[in-house]
Amino acid sequence: MTEPRAQNAPGGEIRPVSLLAHSWRKSSYSSDGSGNCVETQPTGGGHMAIRDSKNRPLGAHLFTRAAWQTFVSEVRDSRTGR
Secondary structure (H helix, E strand, O other): OEEEEEEEOOOOOEEEEEEOHHHOEEOOOOOOOOOOOEEEEEOOOOEEEEEEOOOHHHOOEEEEHHHHHHHHHHHHHHHHOO
16 A cells, blocks of 8 residues: 555645555556656545656655646647647
């Protein structure tokens, strides 16, 4: 199991987030030789956790779902020329 990370709760307090090892999803763009290996996991607190699958002990970054969806849309649009 990955160590719990902190997330901001309403009111500014910080509470732990459990990032279970079996819940991570590896990006379809990740490959063994590319050096670009990303895993994602939705959290119970409405955030998206992102980590480098080559260096899992470094932990994860947490993003709001809205921020993650904006990022994914921007990447998708840049690939399709929108």
